[in-house]
Amino acid sequence: MTSETVDRPGAINARPVRHPGRWVTMALLGVLAAMLVNSFLTNEKWDWAYTFQIMQQTPVIEGLWKGTILGTVLAMLVGVSLGIVLAIMRMSENVVLRGVAFVYTWFFRSIPRYVLLGLFAVGLGYLYNTFDIGIPFTDITFFTLDYQAYSSTVWVGAFALGLSEAAYMAEIARAGILSVDRGQAEAAQALGMSPGQTMRRIVLPQAMRVIVPPTGNETIAMVKDTSLFIAAQITLELYYQATLFGSRAFKVMPGLMAATLWYLIVCTVLMVFQSKLEKHFGRGFGAHAPTKRERRVTALLNRTGDH
């Protein structure tokens, strides 16, 4: 070793910090995991074969698609669109609209969804057999809906859940709209855009960047809340159908696990979808590769453009 290398420090070869706590927790978790696997393998009541069988039964699959997934989609469509309308009403200069939006939010946030489903399906069906559209206080009717035929369908269940969801979406949409710089609306107004155009074309698309992530969470929560459909006596739904198979065969846990596994799969897919949406609405807010439409426009301009 020459004196130069002593003067000038070389590569660092230090001892790393020890983390004994990590090893202890890892060992503990390892034991717990082993216990769980042991239970899965040795306790025959798990009955995985039967669980997977239940997952593939036609009524279960049908409940998944026509109850859980369709119900979630419909409820969120109602919730998001009504929520945006409520948010705009909350920020309106019109006192009446502001008041209505406030009362709506107050009411629907205070009612448990389970109770709300009962109110809509059972309660309204008890009050009225049909809904008529016509001129109030006269006998003139344009359209009659046989409510009894619909009260226990996914349509009414999703509508009730959607009304509840709108109360939460209103706050999310309001936060999103307020997050857009005031200068954006001014620029749009200065270009002669009407308040409606300004909201639709300039403010809302930018608000989406803030609205989408919490809406994803709301959607995932909604998937789980469709399991409340039984309060409206809606039986075409994943949880009810899966547990029905379980209880009929006296295999409770396989029935519950069939539902659990399906919920896990659906929510995982939704999370992937959500991150895609976030990327879409985040465009213009960071570097990104050109989209299909932009490439098409470039090609078009190159063909026509000798400016």
Next chain:
Amino acid sequence: MADMPLVHAVNVTKSFGANQVLKGIDMDVRKGEVVCFLGPSGSGKTTFLRCINQLETIDGGRIWVDGDLMGYAEKGGHLHRLHDKDIARQRREIGMVFQRFNLFPHKTVLDNIIEAPVQVKGEKKAEVTARAYELLERVGLADKPLAYPGQLSGGQQQRVAIARALAMRPKLMLFDEPTSALDPELVGEVLTVMRELAKEGMTMIVVTHEMSFARDVADRVVFMDGGVVVEQGDPKQVINNPQHERTKTFLRRMQSEHEQVIAAVADPLGSGQI
């Protein structure tokens, strides 16, 4: 009213709460004229500009643009506030360029420019796109139609903002401190575009701190302070030989700031006394 000025403002007043920002402004701007508004911040010049296209509602007085009473209709001796849609229609004729550009960040440069002509005037997309290309050429950004505003420098963004306003074929252009948010080396490219525009005969009202631009390009300079017009006239007259004490103080301060900038540029290490 053949000889009515393009902008005709009489006794305009405006308050924010207890603070009266405009205390009776009279202002005429002829067609093709370039008028620069100077004055310390808080003097009301930006507010007056925003009153012209109704981004602020005025408390008193009247503003006509091309013979149109802005924001109101006079019927049977009464003023009636116009509906939002009618105010929007009045604004189509007036382009505005903001200090902070306010480009739509979720749209490409091209979509920023064609948005209003297509959505507001209902023009054909292909026609507007062709015009957008000509405008981009004019502001020196023909190679950027598909960039997003966030990918451009401040100077480029402001030039897009000018092209966006011009796409509506306005009769009048309002500039609200268009270079104040820019790095010093980017100011020139925006002023060059504005000079060209003035040369082509566009009627322009410019709120600015750029003395050399006001001196070289403006037909008239208006000096505002404390919500009133203190002094106005020929640019060289007002800037080189101001009559009012307040104008003189302001111009002296601008001059010393200007020298400081020059000194800072000449001495980037900052060793000199500033």
